[in-house]
Amino acid sequence: GAVVSQHPSRVICKSGTSVKIECRSLDFQATTMFWYRQFPKQSLMLMATSNEGSKATYEQGVEKDKFLINHASLTLSTLTVTSAHPEDSSFYICSARDRRATNEKLFFGSGTQLSVL
């Protein structure tokens, strides 16, 4: 299957700082990438859809100024959690779909555990 690399895997930061998470498709190009958030023992909640070369589409209730998404190339999307607070502590996961694929298969990164002190 396709490989999606996500970095860092874990980050601890102080309240008020900003954290950037990178998501790369290693062996395919992705016009669209997705960012999810997952709380313990809960399912994945879609935060936003990242489109290469255009603005991200955010789900209802997700603050776009809080969670900045940049998708500057076909292989890289970044999520920046700005002015992080303890309630932003969560597991963040990105996913991507091969732009050449004719199916709906979605491949996930390994996730980033964010802890805000």
Place this chain on the structure above:
Amino acid sequence: QKEVEQDPGPLSVPEGAIVSLNCTYSNSAFQYFMWYRQYSRKGPELLMYTYSSGNKEDGRFTAQVDKSSKYISLFIRDSQPSDSATYLCAMSPPGGNKLTFGTGTQLKVEL
């Protein structure tokens, strides 16, 4: 009512047992159905992918889709301790960008 319902478990079975995991859904537009396996603090890994109704087998895993009942299943034969993980069902309509996930079922296979 959630679009996709999945029993969160936990489900505990002895090694070698046949495991049955399932999801129900309400959106008749869903055509693509997937099962993901997620180990603790890792990203989900695509296990099975099916389109529309029918069965699909891959090694010890079998996925079934019954669109008339809006019910999908994942069977794991000869379960192993390494199968202990959370299993998420996911589905989408044709051309849909977004996957709708179940809450996941936590499975523990004991020696």
